Amino acid sequence: MASRRDRPRISPKTHSLPRAHFSRRRFLQSTAATGLWLSWERSSFAKTSSWQQQLRRYRIWDLHAHLTGQGLSAQERVAWVLRYGRRLGVERVVFFMGMRFRYDPTPAQFRKDNDDLMRAVEASRGAALGFVYLNPKFPEESIRELHRCVRDGPLVGVKLWVALRAQDPRVLQVVREAARLGVPVFQHTWYKTTGNLPGESTPEDLAQLAQACPQAQLIAGHTGGQWAWGIAAIRRHRNIWAGLGGTDPQAGMVEMAVRELGARRVLFGSDTPGRTFASQVAKVLGASVSEQEKFMILGANLRRLLAPVLQTKGEKVQP
Numbered sequence: 482m483a484s485r486r487d488r489p490r491i492s493p494k495t496h497s498l499p500r501a502h503f504s505r506r507r508f509l510q511s512t513a514a515t516g517l518w519l520s521w522e523r524s525s526f527a528k529t530s531s532w533q534q535q536l537r538r539y540r541i542w543d544l545h546a547h548l549t550g551q552g553l554s555a556q557e558r559v560a561w562v563l564r565y566g567r568r569l570g571v572e573r574v575v576f577f578m579g580m581r582f583r584y585d586p587t588p589a590q591f592r593k594d595n596d597d598l599m600r601a602v603e604a605s606r607g608a609a610l611g612f613v614y615l616n617p618k619f620p621e622e623s624i625r626e627l628h629r630c631v632r633d634g635p636l637v638g639v640k641l642w643v644a645l646r647a648q649d650p651r652v653l654q655v656v657r658e659a660a661r662l663g664v665p666v667f668q669h670t671w672y673k674t675t676g677n678l679p680g681e682s683t684p685e686d687l688a689q690l691a692q693a694c695p696q697a698q699l700i701a702g703h704t705g706g707q708w709a710w711g712i713a714a715i716r717r718h719r720n721i722w723a724g725l726g727g728t729d730p731q732a733g734m735v736e737m738a739v740r741e742l743g744a745r746r747v748l749f750g751s752d753t754p755g756r757t758f759a760s761q762v763a764k765v766l767g768a769s770v771s772e773q774e775k776f777m778i779l780g781a782n783l784r785r786l787l788a789p790v791l792q793t794k795g796e797k798v799q800p
């Protein structure tokens with residue numbers, strides 16, 4: 482494999498972006514991560530040899546999975562995904578949306594989807610986590626659903642898809658409530674060559690939302706699809722994380738995200754069963770970034786993001 486130095490620096494459209502400057506905060510963050518990394522290196526897992534045990538050392542948490550795979554019930558589908566994930570050392574998987582995808586669900590439909598999800602999450606005995614699926618075209622119903630499933634239920638975040646663009650004031654209304662509850666919001670984003678759906682957000686739409694609600698913790702799903710443009714659009718908004726799931730494993734994606742956003746703002750996700758675990762894990766494992774950065778991207782960052790909400794549900798997360 483080519484060394485980091487041999488690899489071409491991939492920076493489409495961003496050659497004019499300055500490199501992130503050294504700061505005291507970045508130094509302290511990286512020192513804390515190094516401490517974590519060193520304790521991991523000394524653990525017994527680090528001395529094992531089989532490839533599955535090697536993968537388990539990364540403590541992989543998957544941000545992005547769906548209930549659209551094999552099995553008749555949501556529980557069966559979640560169990561199926563978890564079984565395949567475990568082969569690649571995936572510890573925990575976040576699921577969202579229902580057994581079939583709906584672009585523009587009515588409140589009755591998203592409630593049904595969330596009921597299916599909550600049953601499957603509870604049956605998984607901790608291996609599956611879930612984000613509530615909402616449609617901000619119905620802001621009052623969405624906020625009620627957020628309370629039912631996250632504040633008073635087992636779910637730990639919000640998923641928004643393609644019903645309404647992220648710069649719409651109704652999205653802001655829902656996202657403000659998620660921010661008040663301290664839970665992250667995953668917003669699908671994409672730049673489609675063939676044109677976006679009417680309610681489909683670009684990373685720029687999400688950047689506007691991030692500016693309007695700086696307390697929100699927002700995740701740019703798919704890193705915008707066209708990731709080089711996506712990374713550039715979200716770069717200056719420190720309350721946006723890049724979700725890597727559901728794009729082809731192209732060389733340079735993870736490297737550019739780490740270089741421009743810092744490894745702390747990059748989150749592994751698979752988008753399984755639409756994508757394979759293998760192709761998505763490989764995206765990170767094959768990247769020319771440090772082992773410590775891979776550890777952060779594959780799980781530690783998501784654990785840090787979800788630790789406060791999991792604590793409200795009585796779970797203390799090991800970093």
Ligand SMILES: [Zn+2]
Binds near residue numbers: 545547727752
């Ligand atoms: Zn997805």
